Amino acid sequence: MYDGSHPKDQALWSVTAPAAVQTDVLDGDCGFDVVIVGGGLTGLRAAITLAEAGSSVAVMDSRHIGYGASGRSGGQCNPIWRATPEELAAKYGQAQAERLVRTTLSCADDLFDDIRRFGIDCGAEQNGWYQAAHTRKAAAGLRRLGAAWQKAGAPIDVVKAPDLHERIGSKAYDFALRHEKGGFVQPLALTRGFAHRAKSLGVRLFENAPARQMERRAGLWRVSTDRGTLSAEKVVLATNGYTDALWPGLRRSILPMVSIAVATSPLSPELQASVLPGRVTFADTRLAIYFGRYDADNRLIFGCVGSNESVGSFGGHRRLRSGLLTVFPQLAGTSLDYTWMGRIAVTPDLMPHLHEPAPGVLAGLGYSGRGIAMTSVMGRCLAQRALGAKVDDLPFPVSPIETLSFHGVARNFIPLMAPAMSMLDRATVFQDRVMRRFS
Incomplete structure (x- = not known):
């Protein structure tokens, strides 16, 4: 059995990613058509589109390219919302929902097409995603979700036990949706690949350049840092879970939750045949969600919800180990080599938000666990x-x-949310077992 020792507190992705792009040093004042605050997947993909259209673009990050969840997420491409197309229509109106649904249906293929087109080496595999129900009530919800998206044209299959047990190598779930277009990437490698592509198009990249202040002056937006100022007609805020007080109210529009993950040692061929065979990815319906996928070296990446920047706080290591063996008991005895975390932005409706709070200012954030596809x-x-x-x-x-x-209150209680959600999950699983026994 696993001896309980903690793995190295380091992100696997930082060890296995290709070299980082060489960035510029900001010293003085520079002018551009567009300045992007945030050097993650959102900001870099925006920079590529802008540069391809002929705009002069700067991307600035307070740390380094891919520092946030773009370089530390689980790296799964989960290409569907938690809401049905009908619910999206009720929320946004029919025309808006139709545009969003069309984009959703193509988002995974669009991402993997970008990866091939830009020649990015990021371990990309599109082998499908299993969305697994941890209780019968959750299965009923997934059944409705799958039927609604199938009607809209999404390639989704219903998979039940015992077939499901063989397909994902776990008896922890009896019902799942298989999303054909799902897959995974090495997220830091993808982020750096976008950065290399952006730089090749003339985008200037500035690291260790925290944006201290934004102000409108002489018809331009000026973004001040400790070492200089970037001026532009337009500014894009792409800071997601690391959003600060740069723009009034933006930080208070999201909750910065934490995703934590562990990487096993490379699995033997025998274990690979019994754990997520076919190198598919999975995520379940728990509040403190479990998710898993392989990396290029046949390590299993397994994650759940964490409490704060320290993976081990409030029982984080214990939740990871317990969850791993709950889903894949055949991995008992397998060593765990790395643990890490990434901060994600969660919105109340679990949908990304696009804002234009002033002329020339845009912001996009709040992917709520759908970042690889939706950034x-x-x-x-x-x-x-x-x-x-x-x-x-x-x-x-x-x-x-x-x-x-x-x-303000919620931020103070975020460290307690992960263990609280885990307790609720255990209660619902226990209730489900009792109901199964007496039904």
Whole structure:
């Protein structure tokens, strides 16, 4: 059995990613057509679209390219929303929902097409994603979700036990949706690949350049840092879970949750044949969601919800180990080599938000666990709007920034949310077992 020792507190992706792009040093004042704050997947994909259209672009990051969840997520491409097309229509209106649904149906293929077109070496595999129900109630919800998206044209299959047990190598679930277009990437490698592509198009990349202040002066937006100022007609804010007080209210419109993950040692061929055979990816319906996929070296990446920047706090290591063996008991005795975390932005409706709070200012954030697929959609969307696209032609609606009235209290209790959600998950699983026994 696993001896309980903690693996190295280091992101696997930083060890296996290709070399980082060489960036510029900001010293003084520079002018561009567009300045992008945030060097993650959203900002870089926006920069590529803008540069391809002939705009001069700068991308600035307070740390380094891919520092945030873009370089530390689980790397799974989960190309579907938690809401049905009908629910999206009720929320946004029919025309807007139709644009969003069309974009959603193509988002995974669009991402993997970008990877091939740009020649990015990021371990990309599109082998499908299993969305597994942890209780019968959750299965009923997935059944409705799958039927609604099938009707809209999504290639989704229903898979039940015992076939499901063989397909994912786990008896922890008896019902799942198989999303044909799902897959995974090495997220930091993808982010660096986007950065290399952006730089090849003339985009200037500035690291260790935290944006301290934004102000409008002489018809331009000026973004000040400790070592200089970037001026532009338009500014794109793409900071997601690391959003700060740069723009009023934006930080208080999302909750910065944490995703934590562990990487095993490379699995033997025998274990690979019994754990996620076919190198598919999976995620379940728990509140404190479990997810898993392989990397290029046949390590299993397994993750769940964490409490804060320290993976081990509030029982994080224990939840990872317990969850791993709950889903894949055949991995007992397998060593765990790495653990890490990434901060994600969660919105109240679990949908990304596109904002235009002032002329020339755009913001896109709040992927709520769908970042690998949807950051590219948002990045292109932000760029198109900056280039003059009409609001009615965009996949995401432009909405006002709405601050959460409970934001301050919620941020203080975020460290307790992961263990609380885990307790609720255990309670629902126990209740489901009792109901199965007496039904």
